[in-house]
Amino acid sequence: MTKTIFPKDFLWGGATAANQLEGGYLEGGRGPSIDDALPGGKQRMAVVSSPDFDWTIDPDKYVYPNHSGIDFYHHYQEDIAMFAEMGFKVYRFSISWSRIFPQGDETEPNEAGLVFYDQVIDECLRHNIQPLITLHHYEMPLYLAKHYGGWKNKQLIEFFQRFTATVINRYGDRVKLFLTFNEINSAAHLPVLSQGLVHKTGADDPKNMFQAWHNQFVASAQAVKIAHEFDPAIKVGNMIIYSTSYAYNSDPVNQIANLEYNQDFNFYCADVQVRGEYPAYTDRYMASKGVKRSDLDITDEELALIKKYHVDFISFSYYMSTTTEVTGVSHETAEGNLLGGTKNPYLESSEWGWQIDPAGLRIALNELYGRYRVPLFIVENGLGAKDQVEADGRIFDDYRINYLKSHIQAIANALEDGVPVMGYTPWGCIDLVSASTGEMSKRYGFIYVDQDDQGHGTLARSKKKSFNWYQRVIATNGAQL
Ligand code: BG6
Numbered sequence: 001m002t003k004t005i006f007p008k009d010f011l012w013g014g015a016t017a018a019n020q021l022e023g024g025y026l027e028g029g030r031g032p033s034i035d036d037a038l039p040g041g042k043q044r045m046a047v048v049s050s051p052d053f054d055w056t057i058d059p060d061k062y063v064y065p066n067h068s069g070i071d072f073y074h075h076y077q078e079d080i081a082m083f084a085e086m087g088f089k090v091y092r093f094s095i096s097w098s099r100i101f102p103q104g105d106e107t108e109p110n111e112a113g114l115v116f117y118d119q120v121i122d123e124c125l126r127h128n129i130q131p132l133i134t135l136h137h138y139e140m141p142l143y144l145a146k147h148y149g150g151w152k153n154k155q156l157i158e159f160f161q162r163f164t165a166t167v168i169n170r171y172g173d174r175v176k177l178f179l180t181f182n183e184i185n186s187a188a189h190l191p192v193l194s195q196g197l198v199h200k201t202g203a204d205d206p207k208n209m210f211q212a213w214h215n216q217f218v219a220s221a222q223a224v225k226i227a228h229e230f231d232p233a234i235k236v237g238n239m240i241i242y243s244t245s246y247a248y249n250s251d252p253v254n255q256i257a258n259l260e261y262n263q264d265f266n267f268y269c270a271d272v273q274v275r276g277e278y279p280a281y282t283d284r285y286m287a288s289k290g291v292k293r294s295d296l297d298i299t300d301e302e303l304a305l306i307k308k309y310h311v312d313f314i315s316f317s318y319y320m321s322t323t324t325e326v327t328g329v330s331h332e333t334a335e336g337n338l339l340g341g342t343k344n345p346y347l348e349s350s351e352w353g354w355q356i357d358p359a360g361l362r363i364a365l366n367e368l369y370g371r372y373r374v375p376l377f378i379v380e381n382g383l384g385a386k387d388q389v390e391a392d393g394r395i396f397d398d399y400r401i402n403y404l405k406s407h408i409q410a411i412a413n414a415l416e417d418g419v420p421v422m423g424y425t426p427w428g429c430i431d432l433v434s435a436s437t438g439e440m441s442k443r444y445g446f447i448y449v450d451q452d453d454q455g456h457g458t459l460a461r462s463k464k465k466s467f468n469w470y471q472r473v474i475a476t477n478g479a480q481l
Contacts, residue, residue: 004479005415011130011422012474013090014083014429014446015379017137017182019066021432022096024073028112031102032057033139034196040065040438040453048192051199055146063454065433065440070449071459072430076120078461079430082447084127086467087474091129092379092425093120094137094182097163104141104159105148109166117167121174131175132379132425134239135164135223137182138193138435150196151212154297160219165226172230179315179379180220183241185269187213193435206289211296217272218302224309237315237377238273242266242368244318244360248325248342258324264288267371270314274372276307313422314368317380318407321347321360352384352442358406365414365421375420381407382427384434384442387464395448395464404466405481412478426470430461446470 019035026032037055038044039062047053047062057064072079083091097104099113124131140150148155168178187195187209195212197203220238227234243266247258264285271279278293286293322341332343347355361381368376383403387395404426411421428444431451440451446467451457472480 004477005412006478007415008477010477011090011132011377011424012478013088013092013129013132013423013425014086015092015132015425015427016072016094016429016432017134017139017435018094018096018099019069019137019139019433020428020435021069021072021430023067023069023071025067025069027073028099028116029102029110030096030113031098031104032142033096033098034142034145034193035066035139036064037142038066038438039063040433042437042439044438045190045192045436048198049203053198054200055142055198063438065438065453065455068455070430070432070451073116075459075461077123079447080120080123080127080129082461082463082467083429084129086429086446086471088127088129088429089474090132090177090423090425091124091429092132092134092179094134094139095167096139097136097160098139098141100166101141101159101163102143104144104163105155107162114166114170117171121171125174130177131171132177132179133167133171133175134179134182135167136160136180136194140196145196145198145201149201150191151215152195152197152202152208154215157215157219157222161222161226164219164223168223168226168230168234172227172234176231176234178223178227178234178236179239180223180236180273180311181216182239183317184213184216184220184238184273185240185265188265188268206286207291207295210286210289210291213269214296214298214302217269217306220273220311221305221309224311225305228309235312237313238270238311239315239317239379240266240270242316242318242364244321244357244363244367245341246321246323246344248323254325257326260285260288261322261324266367270368270372272306273311274314274374276310277303311374313375313377314372315377315379316364316368317427318361318364318378319381319427320354321357350383351386352437354384356383356403356406358410361407361410362413362417365411365419366417369419375422377422378411378424380425380427382444384428384444386441387443387448389448393462395462397464397466400444400464400466401469404470408473408478408481 191197247254430447431445
């Protein structure tokens with residue numbers, strides 16, 4: 001076997017989120033979450049961004065793929081056994097807040113919901129897979145978005161604290177890795193999923209976005225406090241989208257635009273969650289959106305809490321890079337999970353227009369470690385693609401293997417640069433519902449799930465070619481890609 005640069009305790013695994021795979025959306029006493037109001041299909045984000053969207057679930061008008069997901073709720077044993085067969089050391093999944101607190105503002109949790117995650121965790125441990133739990137992955141109880149206006153409302157801090165304490169007290173004996181808010185910085189472009197804000201509740205007013213972020217920073221600090229007090233061995237990370245950004249050219253105006261893109265998008269939330277204080281450019285960033293810090297409700301006690309209970313490590317998603325240029329000089333634009341930026345002529349794109357850039361991952365790892373000096377965990381990466389099932393049932397997803405291989409190579413390069421990387425959990429290790437388009441046909445998995453965009457199919461699981469490839473990567477600790 002060739003020599004490996006990956007540390008022997010490197011956490012290879014995969015990542016999913018409750019709302020995109022569990023299904024069973026009202027089973028076991030669960031309440032609906034905001035994702036249950038998102039229709040399937042490419043129009044999904046346009047529908048929820050429209051002025052009259054009010055979280056109504058209308059099955060006569062739309063298909064709601066999150067309601068059934070891939071029915072992990074009833075298939076979790078089979079799925080975790082397949083993860084174990086690939087050799088996973090870690091499995092990242094999220095806890096659906098509305099399974100534990102169906103409405104969100106109750107004082108007592110729903111025992112049936114807690115039992116479900118007991119079973120998932122125990123099943124992982126039985127297979128020697130370490131759970132990595134995201135506390136808030138693009139969902140909250142629908143009731144909190146409808147009746148409290150989402151994260152702009154400070155009452156959510158208390159509700160989330162109760163949820164977090166319940167989760168950590170229940171599972172903290174068995175789970176030692178937690179993440180607070182998935183892609184917390186995504187609100188800069190998409191406040192609906194991470195902050196529960198829509199047009200009718202003020203999504204278009206940037207003041208609400210900054211207030212919601214502040215409330216989440218406080219809630220994140222409280223989660224760190226609760227976890228460390230329960231067991232100092234528990235490590236809590238934040239979670240951001242990182243999109244390595246290049247200036248379009250050496251024109252200083254584009255270099256400055258790129259500097260500001262990095263500060264405002266890539267670093268703003270991490271600066272607060274990792275360094276424990278608002279960064280120097282906060283007022284410049286807020287002013288660019290017409291907001292003053294004094295407009296926000298921020299107390300000294302909250303700032304002290306944020307300072308004291310910063311996160312232990314940084315986790316991030318990396319799918320693509322961005323190219324920045326000032327408005328008005330615009331060339332062709334790219335698509336992206338949020339904002340594609342200008343199209344980079346040196347990069348190929350996925351079928352959904354996301355620009356593929358493994359070198360950008362090495363840059364991301366170096367930039368993040370250089371700035372923060374804490375361990376890093378890549379908790380999402382992958383290629384959304386349409387898979388072709390052959391007549392004999394096999395799936396030759398070499399495009400996915402090539403994508404992942406080049407990104408793992410980039411991690412190896414960053415390890416050679418001296419960056420401490422804790423682990424790697426490719427996104428959607430089993431096919432699931434896409435977050436941005438609600439499609440099943442946009443697949444990321446090593447495991448194929450027989451279900452189409454309308455929810456038809458047997459739900460049978462099968463191994464793609466990448467399944468055996470990833471199994472070998474893990475078995476050789478990254479020596480054989
Ligand atoms: C990340 C999210 O932005 O990207 C996931 O954390 C999401 O929830 C993933 O599924 C891929 O995006 P999409 O839209 O292809 O599902």
